[in-house]
Amino acid sequence: MTTKLAVSALGKRFGNLDVLQGIGVQIAEGEFISIVGPSGCGKTTFLRIVAGLEQSTSGEVRLDGKVVREPGTDRGFVFQTDSLLPWRTVLANAMIGPEVAGQAGQAEKRRTLDLLKLVGLGGFEGYYPRQLSGGMRQRVNLARALAVDPKILLMDEPFSALDAQTREIMQTELMRIWEQGRKTVLFVTHQIDEAVFLSDRVFVFARRPGRVRETVEIDLPRPRALAVKRTPEFVRYVDRIWKMIEEDVRESVLHENA
């Protein structure tokens, strides 16, 4: 397996606070990786550094061997809030990446239309964001990130704003879409069961300083149906990860309430 993303000795300081310290991970082509951890463990900061939206203070991130310094269309970012432009139609929103890169031709338009179909929005390309539900907006958010045909998909808690049922549907939808192209995905989430359900490996982060505490391989057969969440194996994975971060979570909750 070829390495898609290689992160070595990555650190980030804010003043004299170590947000991230000594992060070293390798992600293979086509892997689905989730990052879980207590709030304040720097998981979102890590994702933003990979995206080029923030700079690290030490170490480096390499995508296909090339050092990442700034944002670019070789990565597709799916935001926590949909961040759709309200004055643009679904299609025009999804096309913004190619447009910024100066490649909004007929071929890209056809490809984006196909992507909209893939995410389940066929026939909605002329709609405006205000006419869509939260789940549908996140589908546009995903299609927009895929429209630049990125080497890696970076997802920042994309389903956290959705209600529980919609979230489950979106998880299976994401699996369905991912099975078709097997893109490399880095997925940040609060939900341990979401991470286990989606991932090949889960990076469990610890806080102060933010670092990788452990990597958990999820050995559940694919494709996975929602029912897998009720199997003993699945529950064992969730328990194991929860135990790893329990102490940290308690501490962070106390800390935040203090």
Place this chain on the structure above:
Amino acid sequence: MDGQIESTAKSEAATSNVGGAGRGFRPGWWRGTLSVLAGLALWEILSRYLVANALFLAAPSQIVRALITLAESGQLERHVGISALEFAVGYVIASIVGIALGLVMASSVAMKQSLQPWISGFYATPTIALAPLFILWLGVGVWSKVVVVVTLVLFPVTINTEAGIRTTSERLIEMLRSFGATRLQIFLKVSLPSATPFILAGLKLGIGRGLIGVVVAELFGSRAGLGQLISQSADSFNMPNLFAAVIVLAAAGIVLTAGFGWLESKLVPWTKD
């Protein structure tokens, strides 16, 4: 001061949405119509039987007659034409310069800090009080009124433009940045469209201020225009003519503002909900 202006801009944008969305008749529309008709009837009765003095108050029926007479003699057309010209020239200049100035202010902190005291100062000053000065400088013709309109319309437009650009959602900017967008792309694809409702609200605010500017400046000294018609009618105690001029102004204000509401519903339909 700053926050206040911003909230004005927002509430203005909000109210104009209601106007934009509320086309067609809503249930209960007849209440408004009935209220206006009752008011007119009361006015008619009051001026005919209670005041009964043409020197103090004109009845609606007399005003309508005055309007017809003024229109037939061609006087109304001349006055309206001059006032409309003064308003239009001043308004267009103020809109262009105001938006440009707002964009300059939003472009950098240094620019904003240097220009803010001037803009806020002029916005708060009733610059209409300077109308006699402008008439002294530029004469009783069209240009002194144009300048008055510009000084009244410019500043709300500038303030709203700057506020609109500045309050562009950080999330949307970040989204565009994640695709490697340049500063210019971010401005054109996010900041400018998201500031458009604010800019339109500023321009709408400018309509009322501009109309006041034209009339008051004409009152101070002019050869023609609705303000001149008002002052001349007042001097000769011709109440029907005075009211006729006021009615024309009110109609102009209502039509222009309603036209703007329509424009907003076309240009910025996403602010509807």
